[in-house]
Amino acid sequence: MNETWPIELLAAAMVLGTPLIFATVGEIIAERSGILNLGVQGTMLVGAVSAFWATFNTGNLMLGLLTGIIAGALISVIHAFLSVSLRVSQIVSGLALTLFGTGLASFLGRAGDNPLVGNPSAAVFKPILEGGLADLPVVGPLLFGHDIIVYMAWVVAGAASYYMFRTKAGLSLRAVGEDPASAEAAGVNVSRIRYVHVMIGGALSGVGGAYFVLSVRLVPTWQDSPIGAAGWIAIALVILASWRPWRAIFAAYLFGAAARLGLTLQTLGEPWSNVPSTLLATLPFVLAIIAMIVFASGERARHLGAPAALGIPYFREQR
């Protein structure tokens, strides 16, 4: 068992990283339209509680996932409305959404006569291949031993990348995030694009949140804080991925590994298991800060391609 710890770590990292991929790609899409959405954490939680509730009451995983998607999209409309139509501070608006979403998810999980809290999920996503290819050394657990959502994450990232860089609609998206006034002059409907893509981002965050509570490998029991700080980390991952969906996969897996490292060290015995778990828990966050400083500072930040109009409210007819 001890010799295979890197494979184990990596496989676990892929599972832990999967919700991060969804949330990060979703936020990349939103930010590419120029809207900074700090509400990812709240959106993921709302997606999680909705998906859990739906699956709990129907036993159907896909229905749960769908509910999570819709809930995520709907709640992010709040941020879209505040940012695009009312043009208020996107930072405060996003924080407000997270606060509200966090409270709402916790509330819904505990409310009513038969609260969700403490209950395991009625159904879970399990690996699709039992035995066979999944038993191969190394590639087995890494490539073949996952549930369908892990593979879906790759598909989503790839589709997002193709959309952004190879299609006319994706060109409009990028133009809106770079220079909305010019895009408007070229005939693009800036408001509509921003609304749509913020909602897509919310939908994907909803999937990410849902996966946490519906995956057998994670924590499919409802509790107040089932996703840790995943939403916040996703926001950092967007920058590390340079706003490119493919790179989000690697960034997400890296952080999945960082989050998992504590457990892995425990299994390795002395002296590794002596590292205090509280300090290990800081690893993903420290990693994020270091990465920000190294990759997202000054000159490099400019070349790494943040959409030029990110976070700036667009006032039509201003020029």
Added chain:
Amino acid sequence: MTQRRFIVEPRGLASAQLNIAVPVFSVLAALVVGAVFLAITGENPLEVYGKMVDAAVGSSRAISETLITTTPLILTGLAAAVAFKMLVWNIGGEGQFLFGAIFASGVAIWLGDSVPSALAIPVVIIASAIGGAAWASIAAIPRVYLGTNEIITTLMLNFIALNIMNYLIFGSNSPWRDPDSPQFPQGRPMPDSTRIPEFWNRLDYGILIAIAIALIVYFLIYKTRWGFELRVVGDSANTARYAGIGVSKKILAVFLLSGALAGLAGGLFIAGPVGGLDPRSLVLGFGFTGIIVAALARLNPIAIIPVAFLMGGLINAGPALQSIGIPSATVTMLQGAILIFAVAGEFFIANRIRRPDRKTEDASEKAGAAV
């Protein structure tokens, strides 16, 4: 005819009534939203809200307890307001609060019993400000010298601070750990000489210190040269640089000041009611709530005082709700809703909506230099 349905135009200066009315409406709107969710889950909203009001101000004890919570909220509100005014997005108030508490309790324990209160308390309080500023500097220095976006760094630092505090209490044999309770680890209590005295039920003088600081911050921003420069940088960094103002220095100073204020909040809270590092009592979201206070008070230091009282009442209502079977998350939900409506309210303060007349004296939308 090419008439428009309605016109949105920038409002110049909002009247005092509007500046107050909009935040009030934000709170009311949030209460309505909360009521909807309560009703959906089978509760009686009026009963719930009644209980909350009772818990917040329904007795002299309740009021003094609310004031206790008001103290840190004034300071974290100031921390957020000061930073946001300069477009420095310090959302690390939580972590800076904790580090203020860590420094305060650390210094208090180190001072021990022998130093007289008159000296010990100020030292502890100053230590908390230093602690908060030091923690903020981890994000501030990369921001100022490398241009690193502070939103994510301050955010991440919150989580790191929490884990460090847990480590100090649980995971080590540090001076912060209470040697007298090895089974259930908790923070070592601070010596009595370092605790701020109480004067009304459990309320200590910290509230007066907080109010005084709010007044000082107000004076600083609106009545000094330094504050003028702050307002210029917050409006247009380019213009500030052109006018000879040292923008980087300003940003660093304000960032550290923000951290210090949040740290002070932690210090007053731990030297006041709490008395030692205790995660259950310290991790109450004061940092984030401070952002709500700042937003609702529209970044005005004086307005922060009453708004902090309102938020304090709201927070105190949480445990009371649990005692009647309502999730305390209702409070978080209401806080989020209040912030959403407060932010939306900014739109109505900054803009005016009206129907176009045939021959308008006024504007429709700003032309810029296009004419």
Added chain:
Amino acid sequence: MADQDLHLAIELRGIDKTFYGVHANENVDFQLRAGEVHALLGENGAGKSTLCSILAGLYRPDAGEMFLNGEPTVFRTPKEALAAGVGMVYQHFRLVPNLTVAENLALGHPDLGQVLNQRELHKTATELGERYGLPVDPAARVWQLSVGQQQRVEILKLLYRDVKVLILDEPTAVLTPQEAEQLFKTMRQMASEGRSVIFVSHKLHEVKQVSDRVTVLRGGKNVGGVDTADAEPADLARMMVGRDLELPTREESDGFGDPVLTVSDLRVDDDRGLEAVRGVSFEIRSGEVVGIAGVSGNGQRELAYGVTGLAPPNSGRVVLEGEDLTEMSVLAHIDKGIAYVPQSRLGMGLAPGLTTEDNLALKAYRRAPYSKGVRLVTSTFKEKGGELIERYDVRGVQPGLPIRLLSGGNLQKALVGREVELESKVLILRSPTRGLDVGATEAVRNLVLAESKRGAAVLLISEDLDELLALSDRLLVIYEGQIVGDLETSEATAERLGLLMAGQSEMSS
């Protein structure tokens, strides 16, 4: 009465539009024929840009009707206008800097399929460019292009959409005289294809040169339309201005004082790290106005920054009355006596969200009577603010409101007034009358001349040759970061300056 035989591409009736108390268009009628180049003439502030923005669908008029080929039409967005074949090239380009030329051409194009074929796009871009004499590199990112090249892309973008009506808003403001000639050729070619071109300008000689008909706007109203062939420049000028106006011009001076500002071999980088000022030297004496002419983007901004301390020079020296300022801070430059009116009013010279009083105090607030120690004396802000507002005729100020609500002319009067109040040794100005109406232009010119009379050394950096010729004692020309010409104003003609601005040394050719 509209001639029934001639096909009217566009007709406007009774167009009315107001911005913030400014009646930009008042009951304007306008007729555009197919296949003509129609000039829209008027001073800055006359309402030309507003009218065109309405034509292009960017603004909606408060009242009035529009007819496209005889059919009543309403454009609610630029997209609708483009779809109907009406497009505009704005003064501030609407290109996305980080995208390539080909991507900018493709953006929002209705006939393209969802999947983008880069190679096809590049081919189309190259072909279009060749057809109209506007060659471009499809793979270049727009921020890499010069201003003249960007304008070409803008025009090609519209031609790619097959626009029938092309509106050009002050297109020659960013071109050398020679580039302008090429543009006129392109315009005539478009007209010969049956397209219509609306050419907005305030320069009479251009209008005479290229247009078939002229409509003059003044104060928001249409004051008349004529065939260009029949129009006398003097008549047009009178229609534009409403009176026989002489804008302030420098008088012959009886000599200048000692050198005040000496710049030696200055080298300054731009914000991309490329050297934009490559060894510039000049000297300005007390009471002298030195003008620097050049097409935008040749290092003017970096030169101003280098002299004022806003950008640290790589090498060279800036000496003020014997004192070397080169390494000093911006604040030191201000204190030692350098005043600067930047080109960007609300982006740099003024803080848009602060009040007018606060803005007027922006350079003086550190000392009495504005402050006493660390404290601000707020009553001083009000008093002195009121004084300056009156002295410099800044209109439209409402107490407590942000300064950005003022019109361009009043903003500039406040900005220039504030700098003039400093009574500095050196006054540097960049494009001070750009976009201003006649009244404000007059006021600013008078202030500049008064400063030179007072004995200040004035450096006037501008792209407006009329302004430079009227105000300068001596003219330098900057091209690609170097001074390529140094003429007494009396010897300077538009042609000579044009050649120098385009990099044609007078020695060669």
